[in-house]
Amino acid sequence: MHAAQIIRKEQPGQGRVTILRICRLIFTGTAVACLTACGATEVQVAPIFEFPTPLVEPLPVHLGVYYSENFSNFTYYESKDKQGIDDTSIKMGEAQISLFEKILPAVFEQVQVLQRGEPASSRAHLDAVLVPQIIDVEYAVPQTNKAKIYEVWIKYKFDLLAPDGSSIATWTMPAYGKTPTALLKSSKEAINLASVMALRDCGAAFITGFTRVPEVAQWLDTSIGNAAPAGRTEQGEVSYE
Amino acid sequence: MNKIVLTLLLGCLILGGCTTTTINEYRQTPIQLSDQDSVVILGRRQSGQHETEPFLIDCIAKELDALGKDVQIIDEIDFLNRLYPWFEPRTAPLSPERLRMLMDNPRIADAIKAMNLHYMVWVEGSTVRGDSTGAMSCTISPTFVGCFGFGSWEDDASYEIAIWDVTTFNSVAWLSASASGTSYMPAIVAPIPLIARVKSKVCESIADQIILMFTENLAG
Numbered sequence: 001m002h003a004a005q006i007i008r009k010e011q012p013g014q015g016r017v018t019i020l021r022i023c024r025l026i027f028t029g030t031a032v033a034c035l036t037a038c039g040a041t042e043v044q045v046a047p048i049f050e051f052p053t054p055l056v057e058p059l060p061v062h063l064g065v066y067y068s069e070n071f072s073n074f075t076y077y078e079s080k081d082k083q084g085i086d087d088t089s090i091k092m093g094e095a096q097i098s099l100f101e102k103i104l105p106a107v108f109e110q111v112q113v114l115q116r117g118e119p120a121s122s123r124a125h126l127d128a129v130l131v132p133q134i135i136d137v138e139y140a141v142p143q144t145n146k147a148k149i150y151e152v153w154i155k156y157k158f159d160l161l162a163p164d165g166s167s168i169a170t171w172t173m174p175a176y177g178k179t180p181t182a183l184l185k186s187s188k189e190a191i192n193l194a195s196v197m198a199l200r201d202c203g204a205a206f207i208t209g210f211t212r213v214p215e216v217a218q219w220l221d222t223s224i225g226n227a228a229p230a231g232r233t234e235q236g237e238v239s240y241e
Numbered sequence: 242m243n244k245i246v247l248t249l250l251l252g253c254l255i256l257g258g259c260t261t262t263t264i265n266e267y268r269q270t271p272i273q274l275s276d277q278d279s280v281v282i283l284g285r286r287q288s289g290q291h292e293t294e295p296f297l298i299d300c301i302a303k304e305l306d307a308l309g310k311d312v313q314i315i316d317e318i319d320f321l322n323r324l325y326p327w328f329e330p331r332t333a334p335l336s337p338e339r340l341r342m343l344m345d346n347p348r349i350a351d352a353i354k355a356m357n358l359h360y361m362v363w364v365e366g367s368t369v370r371g372d373s374t375g376a377m378s379c380t381i382s383p384t385f386v387g388c389f390g391f392g393s394w395e396d397d398a399s400y401e402i403a404i405w406d407v408t409t410f411n412s413v414a415w416l417s418a419s420a421s422g423t424s425y426m427p428a429i430v431a432p433i434p435l436i437a438r439v440k441s442k443v444c445e446s447i448a449d450q451i452i453l454m455f456t457e458n459l460a461g
Contacts (some may be wrong), residue, residue: 052322055348149292166348178292 009214040087041127045195054106054207061224063108064129064163065100069116072097076137090137090152092192094197100129100132107210123163127224131159134174139194141187150190151178152198158206160216169215175202260422260442268414272404274312274455278307281315285365286330293364297400297444301364308455315356324352327400341410358407359368362451366400366418368440377428388428396439397421402447404454414454418447445450 074093079085104111114122114129123129136155142148154175160168177198179190210218274280282302284293298317305314321328327349334340340361344350377390402416420443425435 002284022410049318049322052325055323055352057348199327201329201331204329204332207326208332 005061024049035069040089041188041189041191043088043090043195045090045092045192047095047098047196047199049196051099051102051200051203054103054203056106056207058109059107059211059220059224060112061220062112062127063104063128064112064114064123064127066102066114066116066131067097067100068131068133071133074134076134076139078139080192088139088191090139090195092134092154092195092199095196096132096134096202099199099203103207104130107207114165128161128168128219129161129163131161133157133159141191149178150194152191152194154195154198154202156206158204160219171213171215171216173202173205173209175199175205177201179239220223242348252312260268260439262418262420262442262446264446265417266414266450266454267416268409268454270406270413272360272406272413272454272457274308274329274359276312277357279313279315280308280360280361280362280455281317281320281356281358282330282332282364283317285333285363287333287335292317292367293400294367294440297368298364299398299441300441300444301362301448303450304445305451307452312455313357315358320356323356324349337405337412340405340407344407344410353407360413360455361404361405361407363405364400365402366398366446368396368398368443371395371397375426377426377432387430388432390428391432392426392428393423395421395423397445398439400443400447402451404451416447416450418443418450420446 072093073091074096075089075091078087080088112126133156134154135157136153138153140151142150156173156175157170158173159170162168170241175198177194177196177200179193179197211220282298282305284295284298286292295317302314302316326332327343327346328334334343335352339406344353368417371394373392373394373441375392377386377388377392380386397419398420400418402418403412403413404416406413420439422442427433427435
């Protein structure tokens with residue numbers, strides 16, 4: 001018995017059926033991709049690089065820093081009604097804590113993180129307490145700014161308090177970050193990078209601007225008895241047009 | 242018909258590969274680079290309108306590897322991190338005189354000395370997309386997927402490069418580079434991109450000119 005050789009012959013029209021199947025698969029896949037692309041954008045700001053250690057001479061200050069719950073868990077939310085794009089929420093609490101944990105120990109000789117409800121005695125040895133807050137966030141995407149870049153602005157408010165709670169100084173500080181679109185794959189990644197650049201700018205602004213706040217400079221001269229630190233240099237102001 | 246389509250495509254291919262580049266150069270003092278020196282390429286990003294693309298900085302830095310293995314090209318990000326926050330967009334020195342004031346800080350001076358940094362190359366500018374023409378329509382249906390049409394657009398690049406000598410705090414040379422190119426996108430069922438490599442061409446031109454300036458007096 002000879003082994004049966006089965007030869008599969010292509011039936012007439014089978015090639016066209018195959019092409020139709022491929023077209024249907026592409027159509028279905030494209031439709032699913034479009035539908036899943038719609039909806040809210042949520043960005044958990046995660047630094048793509050570790051914030052660098054500042055190159056500064058530390059101030060001879062024992063500083064306490066208090067991060068409120070709102071600051072630690074800060075989330076900026078914007079509905080699509082504002083800019084005509086998807087609902088967007090940007091969670092930056094963790095990333096900004098990470099930034100301040102990097103820069104404050106470089107700027108001040110000693111830094112102690114204070115917790116809510118700690119007794120006053122825990123602050124007695126401190127020279128001052130810093131309380132950072134975010135008071136405003138804005139962002140722009142290429143669809144709205146026509147510049148093909150993603151931009152994030154963050155406005156901070158800092159309170160420098162004496163250990164007894166009285167105010168030494170209060171000031172606001174803007175930070176700005178931007179990124180071109182060409183490098184990145186998605187708006188989430190672009191907003192994340194722009195936010196990280198804004199945080200990096202915040203660090204630079206705080207480090208170079210802290211001793212220039214008039215009340216802070218006066219406090220450093222009188223209470224601590226120290227002139228401007230060696231790290232302070234005169235730099236031209238930069239404007240973001 | 243096939244000959245006409247092939248001729249059109251060939252014409253687009255030839256035209257799409259054309260990018261014109263213009264370089265102007267001005268040297269103030271001779272550039273003396275020794276084989277133990279380092280050079281850093283930095284992008285100007287001090288305002289919303291000044292955003293030198295990181296791609297271009299990386300490209301120029303890679304092209305400058307041709308200077309030889311003994312001349313180190315410091316990575317931009319590495320340099321910015323090691324000197325944080327003194328070369329951020331809001332704090333970077335805008336002139337050699339500002340750099341001198343910055344280097345009065347012993348920590349900054351020591352950090353730069355540790356890198357054997359001799360020259361800073363500042364690149365400022367951008368590539369913008371100009372007018373685009375044409376129209377294209379794409380159809381996705383259960384029986385057919387494809388595009389038809391034709392589009393073209395022009396990219397214009399304009400950059401200024403300043404070279405600072407970090408040891409003497411002088412601006413030693415200045416370059417301007419501009420390039421323009423037209424890209425085409427005919428679509429016959431599938432789009433056929435014929436992209437003018439404007440950024441790459443301007444990067445190569447800038448890097449070639451910098452290499453020429455640095456190697457003329459390369460000391461052993």
